Amino acid sequence: MGVVKYHIKKNTYYDSVTLMLISKEVKKMEGVHEALVGMGTDLNKELATHLGISSEEIECSGVNDFFVSLLCEENIDINDIMDNVNKLLTQKKKSSSSDYKPATLRTAIKEERDSNLVIVSVPGQYAYEESKKALENNLHVMLFSDNVSLEEERKLKDLAVEKGLLMMGPDCGTAIINNIPLAFANVIRKGNIGIVGASGTGTQEVTVTIHRLGEGVSQVIGTGGRDLSFEIGGTMMLQGIEALMNDENTKVLVLISKPPEEKITEKILLTLKNSPKPVVVCFIGGDKELIKKYNAYPALSLEDAGRKAVALLRGEEVGDFHGFDTSHEEIIRIIESETFKMTSSQKDILGLYTGGTLAYESEIFFDKTQKFIDFGDDKYTKGRPHPMIDPSIRAEYLTKEGYSDNVAIVLLDFVIGYGAHEDPVGEMLPAITEAKAKMEEKGKYLSIIASICGTEEDPQNLMESKERLKEAGVIVMNSNIQATKLASLILDHIENRRDANV
Amino acid sequence: MIASHICKDLYEWILSCEKQGTIHSIFNNSINIIRGDRFISVVAPNKPISPNGIKIKDDMVFDDKNISIGETGVFTGNSFVATSFKIDYGDCVLWDKNINTQYEKDNLEKVLHKIHVLGGFILQHGNKNGIFNLLPLIMEEFGFENNIFNIKHILDKKELFIIDRLLQFVDSFKNSKLEAININAKKIIGFGSGLTPSIDDFLSGMMIANIYISHYLGMNIENAYRINSDIVKDIENKTTRVSEEMLKFSSLGQTNEHTRNLMIGLLSKMGEEKVHELFMSVASLGDSSGTDILSGVYIGSLILLNKIRGEMHGCS
Numbered sequence: 001m002g003v004v005k006y007h008i009k010k011n012t013y014y015d016s017v018t019l020m021l022i023s024k025e026v027k028k029m030e031g032v033h034e035a036l037v038g039m040g041t042d043l044n045k046e047l048a049t050h051l052g053i054s055s056e057e058i059e060c061s062g063v064n065d066f067f068v069s070l071l072c073e074e075n076i077d078i079n080d081i082m083d084n085v086n087k088l089l090t091q092k093k094k095s096s097s098s099d100y101k102p103a104t105l106r107t108a109i110k111e112e113r114d115s116n117l118v119i120v121s122v123p124g125q126y127a128y129e130e131s132k133k134a135l136e137n138n139l140h141v142m143l144f145s146d147n148v149s150l151e152e153e154r155k156l157k158d159l160a161v162e163k164g165l166l167m168m169g170p171d172c173g174t175a176i177i178n179n180i181p182l183a184f185a186n187v188i189r190k191g192n193i194g195i196v197g198a199s200g201t202g203t204q205e206v207t208v209t210i211h212r213l214g215e216g217v218s219q220v221i222g223t224g225g226r227d228l229s230f231e232i233g234g235t236m237m238l239q240g241i242e243a244l245m246n247d248e249n250t251k252v253l254v255l256i257s258k259p260p261e262e263k264i265t266e267k268i269l270l271t272l273k274n275s276p277k278p279v280v281v282c283f284i285g286g287d288k289e290l291i292k293k294y295n296a297y298p299a300l301s302l303e304d305a306g307r308k309a310v311a312l313l314r315g316e317e318v319g320d321f322h323g324f325d326t327s328h329e330e331i332i333r334i335i336e337s338e339t340f341k342m343t344s345s346q347k348d349i350l351g352l353y354t355g356g357t358l359a360y361e362s363e364i365f366f367d368k369t370q371k372f373i374d375f376g377d378d379k380y381t382k383g384r385p386h387p388m389i390d391p392s393i394r395a396e397y398l399t400k401e402g403y404s405d406n407v408a409i410v411l412l413d414f415v416i417g418y419g420a421h422e423d424p425v426g427e428m429l430p431a432i433t434e435a436k437a438k439m440e441e442k443g444k445y446l447s448i449i450a451s452i453c454g455t456e457e458d459p460q461n462l463m464e465s466k467e468r469l470k471e472a473g474v475i476v477m478n479s480n481i482q483a484t485k486l487a488s489l490i491l492d493h494i495e496n497r498r499d500a501n502v
Numbered sequence: 503m504i505a506s507h508i509c510k511d512l513y514e515w516i517l518s519c520e521k522q523g524t525i526h527s528i529f530n531n532s533i534n535i536i537r538g539d540r541f542i543s544v545v546a547p548n549k550p551i552s553p554n555g556i557k558i559k560d561d562m563v564f565d566d567k568n569i570s571i572g573e574t575g576v577f578t579g580n581s582f583v584a585t586s587f588k589i590d591y592g593d594c595v596l597w598d599k600n601i602n603t604q605y606e607k608d609n610l611e612k613v614l615h616k617i618h619v620l621g622g623f624i625l626q627h628g629n630k631n632g633i634f635n636l637l638p639l640i641m642e643e644f645g646f647e648n649n650i651f652n653i654k655h656i657l658d659k660k661e662l663f664i665i666d667r668l669l670q671f672v673d674s675f676k677n678s679k680l681e682a683i684n685i686n687a688k689k690i691i692g693f694g695s696g697l698t699p700s701i702d703d704f705l706s707g708m709m710i711a712n713i714y715i716s717h718y719l720g721m722n723i724e725n726a727y728r729i730n731s732d733i734v735k736d737i738e739n740k741t742t743r744v745s746e747e748m749l750k751f752s753s754l755g756q757t758n759e760h761t762r763n764l765m766i767g768l769l770s771k772m773g774e775e776k777v778h779e780l781f782m783s784v785a786s787l788g789d790s791s792g793t794d795i796l797s798g799v800y801i802g803s804l805i806l807l808n809k810i811r812g813e814m815h816g817c818s
Contacts, residue, residue, distance in 0.1 A: 041692030
């Protein structure tokens, strides 16, 4: 059941930031069954009694007294929570001398006269006007919002081209401009590879690969997912290519997108035919021969795109990357140990993704009978943040569906970096442990394979995140495509074993 | 510190004679000074001025200024002089806390449309740490048309504790049952974790909507004041001092400049784009306070406007 522990501060008011930090710290602590953070109002005291976490001292507190009350395990020290909060508050003060947030674009421009780029993140119906205003003020735009009509997108992009500006988006989640990560982006070394990407997590995966191999990026320009549609005609990808061709710090270009419409593909590729700089094209699942015809380098996967760009930059031989970072023997060992306890009925893959392009890259590897969910899809984000910011929806799904009888493998992505949840791995670990335990209760074994899209410079601590996953029995691969291939090999192994038994 | 704005009523009170004040609380962006029944909030330029408030001109972090709780100072005609700091307000703008009725009214359909857009804004951008998760149940219980809050949420123990009381309060508000309003308000005031508990922010929004919408509809505004007065009648020691002040002012239709601008935006011919900026300004208040105030404005406005249009479903 646990014990009640509490902390009362007489005549103490905390501001909302502090209260939020205290609530978060409390929620993070293992062994806390119930918690209440608030002022000693009659209602809050009544609630504490209702929750079974009141005490005589809480009963005696007044409206101007702050209290935290917990039902928790004996070993929890409530003072640790308050110490952590104080540390976090001190860090926050050091990192931000001012939190001035202008409410309108007009006041922001007045306040930040030297800025030349605006990030627009407002509901779709207002996004067009805000972006237009920014372009009219000669500012580049990164439009994070979605629900902007194609007609509006076309008008904005035409205006941007007319003014020689970048109009990144709508629905543009990732960019790195002058080494500054914008929205969802990782901390990537400065370097000489320029990227134009029509897909957010696809671009992140490529930049992370480049960083892991020791190189860096000059500029990463996002276009928004519909840029290569027939209606938009690749306007911003063409603008991005031109910008990078003229950028002396960019030595190699990478273009990233899901397969564009055929006419648009050719339109884009035509600009590369006489390119003075090598270009790697990653149109995931797209026509590789067509890309070669225009003297560009087709990539087999997002990781392969990063690897090829690095090889071209270094003047090394450019080959296809089909395999794994891990040795063949190690892969065989993993396959055997992961399938050892599986039963013959386990034959399905469940892909639970927070990154749309990563989900797509994996999904096309398998036949349609396998279930892949992109939790960033509109139908899962209604009324709640994107799962890269709040991954709880995926954890809930795994605890409900992850141990269905036929599931053999769960494939997961973890996207870290700026914009992402502060600890996406920590959010999933209880669900992972529960799903594995429930399968074990049924005499089955659930294999969970994951990759983390991130660098060691990201705020979430990549190495520690990997170790925590491994400790929970998760196989962690270096990229999404390697995780996908491993899952595919495990599935083949299960099938072969079943055929042999028949 | 130089002030840019001071509440006109506060300034007139100061001018009536010299007074001493004591620092009550200190935060990043504000300090509160108390003198008898006056509770004076001094805020940084990024925060809206509120009744009994003073707004400072230059960006600053108050809790870096070595100001201490309990420190005293004197209000003179031009400045507040304490041991460790001084605020000059002799040359600043006088801000009127009273309700603003000087605007050109928009037509009812357009106002209702803007209220629905406000609902969409809360749904998409609302902070979920306060009242947010209870909105679907309020919307469902009272059968509002165009219910966009059709999201499924399993209530936690704290939400289960308050939901029935909240629904009872909203029901008495909707039916203008004065005695029940007072009884039911007492059962919910002070619920929530913040400096201004979530329910209090929600009630503040409802009361502000009550006054402004009543005026907009040309109804007898005294009825709205009477309802609000019953909500706040017995709040002494039921909630924090900061919240008590906010609720008392809200009952008179007096609120911070962001919320007041929002009401004008919703009811006047102001364009949607501008109104959206006002949503964002209010939403930026506190942690969940802004969303809770917006939610109160949203529910309060829907009740009153739908009552007039006779389009409430599911109840009389």
